[in-house]
Amino acid sequence: MLVFRKPIEGVERPQMPADVVIVGGGPAGMACALRLSQLIDAHNAAHPDSQLSKENIYVLEKAREVGQHCLSGALLDPRSMNELLPGFEKEAPLDAKVIKEAVYFFTKNGKFKFPITPPFLRDHGNYVISLNRFVKWLGSKVEETGITIFTGFAGSELLYDGDRVTGVRTDDKGVDKEGHQKSNFEPGYDLQAKVVILAEGPRGSLTKQLISKFALDKDANPQTYGVGVKELWEVPAGRIAAGEVIYTLGWPLTTHEYGGAWIYGSSGAGPNDNIVSLGFVTGLDYADPRLDPQRVLQEFKKHPFVAKLLEGGKMIRYGAKSMPYGGWWAIPPVAGNGWMILGDSAGFLNSARLKGIHLAIKSGMLAAETAFEALTKDDSSAATLGAFQKKVESSWIKEELWKVRNLHQGFEHGMFAGMFHTGLQMITGGRGVRNRYPAKAGYEHMRKLADLPADGGPEAHLLGPAKGDGKLTFNKLTDLYHSGTKHEEDQPSHLVIHDTNICNTKCVKEFGSPCQNFCPANVYEMVDDASQPNGKRISLNPSNCVHCKTCDIADPYQIITWVPPEGGGGPNYDGM
Numbered sequence: 001m002l003v004f005r006k007p008i009e010g011v012e013r014p015q016m017p018a019d020v021v022i023v024g025g026g027p028a029g030m031a032c033a034l035r036l037s038q039l040i041d042a043h044n045a046a047h048p049d050s051q052l053s054k055e056n057i058y059v060l061e062k063a064r065e066v067g068q069h070c071l072s073g074a075l076l077d078p079r080s081m082n083e084l085l086p087g088f089e090k091e092a093p094l095d096a097k098v099i100k101e102a103v104y105f106f107t108k109n110g111k112f113k114f115p116i117t118p119p120f121l122r123d124h125g126n127y128v129i130s131l132n133r134f135v136k137w138l139g140s141k142v143e144e145t146g147i148t149i150f151t152g153f154a155g156s157e158l159l160y161d162g163d164r165v166t167g168v169r170t171d172d173k174g175v176d177k178e179g180h181q182k183s184n185f186e187p188g189y190d191l192q193a194k195v196v197i198l199a200e201g202p203r204g205s206l207t208k209q210l211i212s213k214f215a216l217d218k219d220a221n222p223q224t225y226g227v228g229v230k231e232l233w234e235v236p237a238g239r240i241a242a243g244e245v246i247y248t249l250g251w252p253l254t255t256h257e258y259g260g261a262w263i264y265g266s267s268g269a270g271p272n273d274n275i276v277s278l279g280f281v282t283g284l285d286y287a288d289p290r291l292d293p294q295r296v297l298q299e300f301k302k303h304p305f306v307a308k309l310l311e312g313g314k315m316i317r318y319g320a321k322s323m324p325y326g327g328w329w330a331i332p333p334v335a336g337n338g339w340m341i342l343g344d345s346a347g348f349l350n351s352a353r354l355k356g357i358h359l360a361i362k363s364g365m366l367a368a369e370t371a372f373e374a375l376t377k378d379d380s381s382a383a384t385l386g387a388f389q390k391k392v393e394s395s396w397i398k399e400e401l402w403k404v405r406n407l408h409q410g411f412e413h414g415m416f417a418g419m420f421h422t423g424l425q426m427i428t429g430g431r432g433v434r435n436r437y438p439a440k441a442g443y444e445h446m447r448k449l450a451d452l453p454a455d456g457g458p459e460a461h462l463l464g465p466a467k468g469d470g471k472l473t474f475n476k477l478t479d480l481y482h483s484g485t486k487h488e489e490d491q492p493s494h495l496v497i498h499d500t501n502i503c504n505t506k507c508v509k510e511f512g513s514p515c516q517n518f519c520p521a522n523v524y525e526m527v528d529d530a531s532q533p534n535g536k537r538i539s540l541n542p543s544n545c546v547h548c549k550t551c552d553i554a555d556p557y558q559i560i561t562w563v564p565p566e567g568g569g570g571p572n573y574d575g576m
């Protein structure tokens with residue numbers, strides 16, 4: 001029997017008072033902590049008689065080490081870092097400055113180069129980075145300020161008093177597969193906080209609880225997502241320059257799916273020009289439940305242009321992560337009584353540019369300014385924290401996202417319609433045919449097997465698991481091995497399926513169990529079971545999970561909830 005993770009009931013929990021708790025130590029959370037520290041330092045220097053303390057400001061990060069769960073392309077637009085830490089270039093781990101960009105449209109064996117790079121994909125002035133290394137460095141700056149980062153601690157529940165968020169409960173440790181306390185059991189802490197800041201990245205689990213409790217999304221478009229599947233390669237020297245950036249559209253996707261690829265040349269952590277970051281982002285609004293995003297990346301690498309680039313090279317890392325595509329209209333209210341939401345958790349990502357790091361950092365800075373006001377006024381009600389909403393709306397976050405507010409919605413009816421709308425939006429400042437294009441949640445686009453060609457039609461090459469040749473292409477388990485993923489095995493499943501009967505009786509027949517395909521880590525399996533009406537039963541390998549959140553997003557019945565496993569477990573995205 002599957003037992004799912006939930007906080008243990010009826011135990012006494014240590015209580016800990018806090019001024020500010022930041023959940024998630026990615027770019028948004030770390031920037032927030034750093035900015036808050038700068039403001040407190042400036043205040044204390046100017047007001048020796050009314051000092052503010054940093055002692056009760058905490059960052060909770062579920063990874064064992066800072067940065068371990070951070071995966072991105074990544075190109076850094078330095079705009080917000082220049083505001084946060086002017087001169088940061090001198091000490092931050094930046095792999096290369098962008099020197100060259102190109103955009104291609106791929107057909108199966110050929111390619112067309114765009115004669116000019118569209119403005120939103122121009123990257124001169126940006127840096128190739130490893131988000132893992134960059135966030136590790138940001139974390140060290142936070143620790144230097146005296147703010148405590150609790151690594152290996154996940155926020156598992158929000159604490160409320162009426163309509164006010166009053167704190168965060170951390171994960172219980174030492175619970176076995178059946179949900180019983182082990183000899184090393186430690187109950188999670190209740191951090192009673194004046195201000196709770198959610199910086200959990202895409203599809204944050206506490207953010208999801210908050211949005212649902214207060215119906216925060218009722219006036220927003222549904223958030224839509226893509227999943228990026230990434231590999232890091234070491235290639236023979238001279239194949240691609242450090243700082244060379246390539247984007248591709250088209251093959252292996254057909255005109256029905258949304259997505260594209262990136263290839264960035266990097267020096268990695270060393271002096272050589274021989275690291276390639278490449279990945280494919282597949283919009284999680286495709287129709288065929290058999291489509292497999294990890295397979296999409298494998299098919300992409302078979303394209304002659306990519307195969308030649310990687311020939312003789314070696315895949316050294318793998319990972320996957322979702323990203324919010326929905327744009328400005330999908331952002332819920334970002335502040336209320338005792339809480340604020342930042343970065344990808346709020347949806348601050350520019351999908352036209354495939355960039356969110358600079359927006360996450362800027363949102364962290366604005367939230368810090370608001371939290372600082374709350375601490376000095378000793379008021380963290382919606383009246384004070386609501387200023388964060390206004391700060392976002394009058395900042396360059398809105399200016400940037402407003403110009404692409406309808407971009408992804410324009411592609412809901414395929415590539416040709418999308419290109420038409422994009423062109424129109426570019427000349428009308430993002431408007432297109434109307435100010436606000438509507439959107440459907442991605443999973444609503446998934447179609448039942450009975451309505452699709454049995455042989456997959458034009459999408460046949462994207463369906464089902466990749467076999468892999470072990471050199472250029474890989475099956476999922478081989479790829480997964482390169483993600484460094486580890487969890488405590490003896491714990492309840494952190495993939496919570498609210499009704500497994502639906503998996504065993506309905507989904508298997510109607511959709512053919514798409515969880516087996518969209519999960520990039522082989523967590524979901526339908527195993528033989530003669531006692532089930534369709535002879536199959538859902539089985540889970542939660543230890544494989546790379547925390548991408550795709551299942552929570554793409555499941556057509558919306559019965560899967562990703563909750564944080566015991567803190568410290570997950571991928572190890574060294575250099576990603």
Ligand SMILES: Cc1cc2nc3c(=O)[nH]c(=O)nc-3n(C[C@H](O)[C@H](O)[C@H](O)COP(=O)(O)OP(=O)(O)OC[C@H]3O[C@@H](n4cnc5c(N)ncnc54)[C@H](O)[C@@H]3O)c2cc1C
Pocket residue numbers: 023024025026027028029060061062063067069070071072073074075076077131153154155156199200201202204205206227228229230279281321322323342343344345348349354355356357358360564
């Ligand atoms: C494949 C891919 C390619 C991308 N390429 C680029 C690019 O080239 N340039 C760019 O600017 N942007 C890029 N982005 C987007 C960018 O990575 C994000 O916008 C950015 O990382 C968001 O920062 P964040 O701090 O909001 O979230 P994250 O980076 O996701 O960080 C969230 C942190 O919170 C932790 N966490 C989550 N939940 C909890 C919890 N409950 N308790 C404790 N800790 C928790 C996580 O472990 C993680 O460390 C890309 C994204 C993807 C997926």
Ligand code: SF4
Pocket residue numbers: 495518519520521522523524544545546547548549550551552562
């Ligand atoms: S189980 Fe869900 S969150 Fe984990 S790797 Fe698979 S799809 Fe991603």
